[in-house]
Amino acid sequence: MSRLAIARNARRARGMTLVELMVALVLGVLVLGGLVQVFVNINETNRVTTGLARMQENARYALDRIVSDLQMTGAQYCSSFDNKFPLSGRTSKRAMRIHVDNSPNGMPFGMPDMTTVQPAGAVGPLNWLMSPRYLMQGHECPGAGCAPAFTAPVTAVGLPVPPAAGVAAGTRLQGTDVLTLRYLAAPGVPLFADAPAGGPYQVYGPAVPGNVNSPPLSFQPGDYAMVTNCAAAEVFEANAAGNLVTPADSGDAGATRNLVGAFNRDNDARMFNFTRDFRTVTYYVVNRDDADEPGRRIPVLVRQENGVPQDIVEGIERFDLRYGVELFDRRIRYMTADQVDAAPIAQCPPRPDGLAANEPGCLWRAVRTVEVALLANTVDNVTPTPTDTYSYTFAGTVNAAPTEPMPVTNLPRGRMLRREFRATVALRNGNY
Numbered sequence: 001m002s003r004l005a006i007a008r009n010a011r012r013a014r015g016m017t018l019v020e021l022m023v024a025l026v027l028g029v030l031v032l033g034g035l036v037q038v039f040v041n042i043n044e045t046n047r048v049t050t051g052l053a054r055m056q057e058n059a060r061y062a063l064d065r066i067v068s069d070l071q072m073t074g075a076q077y078c079s080s081f082d083n084k085f086p087l088s089g090r091t092s093k094r095a096m097r098i099h100v101d102n103s104p105n106g107m108p109f110g111m112p113d114m115t116t117v118q119p120a121g122a123v124g125p126l127n128w129l130m131s132p133r134y135l136m137q138g139h140e141c142p143g144a145g146c147a148p149a150f151t152a153p154v155t156a157v158g159l160p161v162p163p164a165a166g167v168a169a170g171t172r173l174q175g176t177d178v179l180t181l182r183y184l185a186a187p188g189v190p191l192f193a194d195a196p197a198g199g200p201y202q203v204y205g206p207a208v209p210g211n212v213n214s215p216p217l218s219f220q221p222g223d224y225a226m227v228t229n230c231a232a233a234e235v236f237e238a239n240a241a242g243n244l245v246t247p248a249d250s251g252d253a254g255a256t257r258n259l260v261g262a263f264n265r266d267n268d269a270r271m272f273n274f275t276r277d278f279r280t281v282t283y284y285v286v287n288r289d290d291a292d293e294p295g296r297r298i299p300v301l302v303r304q305e306n307g308v309p310q311d312i313v314e315g316i317e318r319f320d321l322r323y324g325v326e327l328f329d330r331r332i333r334y335m336t337a338d339q340v341d342a343a344p345i346a347q348c349p350p351r352p353d354g355l356a357a358n359e360p361g362c363l364w365r366a367v368r369t370v371e372v373a374l375l376a377n378t379v380d381n382v383t384p385t386p387t388d389t390y391s392y393t394f395a396g397t398v399n400a401a402p403t404e405p406m407p408v409t410n411l412p413r414g415r416m417l418r419r420e421f422r423a424t425v426a427l428r429n430g431n432y
Helices: 003-012 018-072 337-342 362-366
Strands: 096-099 128-130 136-139 178-184 224-228 233-241 244-247 270-273 278-289 297-305 308-314 316-326 332-335 367-377 390-392 397-400 418-426
Touching: 018 178, 018 278, 018 297, 018 308, 018 316, 018 367, 018 418, 136 337, 136 362, 224 244, 278 308, 278 316, 316 337, 316 362, 332 337, 332 367, 337 362, 362 367
Parallel strands: 096 233
Antiparallel strands: 096 128, 136 178, 178 278, 224 233, 224 270, 233 244, 278 297, 297 308, 297 316, 316 332, 316 367, 367 418, 390 397
């Protein structure tokens, strides 16, 4: 083989020089770095997008639940029966007459604004009126350790008792409102025959002709009954057998129930299982432990029904309300819960028939609309650094700097995104 061929073959087998290798490595690192950065950006974008979608879904669901309950507030069967106000200066909303020795479903009990009749030897009030003012009750109670002052003295089953405000797990998030609503949530069963005062009451049932659409009452021992028409409503202990509902008296050593009204079939009188059909619903925000990060708290919106709390959604860190109250000049004025409570009796609408005097907090009967505001977050930290300045316009909170804790609630800002959600709800059932 010639020297020229040998030299040519040697050049082919020489490989890469050090300079060529370094250039290749640099190019490889640049390409790999670009790919890593693209992956990081995609991952961060995905976390932010997922967080925003979760926040949107949580807040919308929370608003839907609150709005649904608000629209039911004060619902009773045929409760606004005469529409007399304001022509006669009387109210069209009746007060329920209660004939039991404790308070079912978290209703107020033994309040001074309620008329009471105590038979000799009886234990507790047995014949008292519950004003429709208690069908809605709001509380602000913003300070640490504050607990909403509901109705006392109380002997109640299912009383709404939100925890005191604080920062520990299980406490109510300070600076957030509390809302309690009451309503009847069933169509009831029509009476099959006229009933005298005190019953017994025969209702439609499987064995009664014409019972096509009447639902079963499904009474169990200890359940309360409610008989009502468009002029009166009475709640009492009852025994139920077949289609017959008979007033009972299990807790007062034979004291009578003093049922005062006769209920006629022609007036479309109906029977309800009051224990199951009447709702006392309370909303508040509570601190929960983050299972994935010890020491971190997650604010959770809670819906309590007849004393049983249920977590609704996470990431609701502000819950604020304003109440549109119709005053005597027929204008709507928006107030906080404290302002409604503190309003003088002179601003209240006329009291319901049977109440001896306008009750404390009687302006709650004049609430016509409710503004609801939620401040929701993404629950998890989704941004690489604390988020920018934000504003929460409903409560006048503006220009909170990224390095500061959240105003009012004092929650750590974290690396979460936040958004305000609002709704205005017109009440379907007037609280007169």
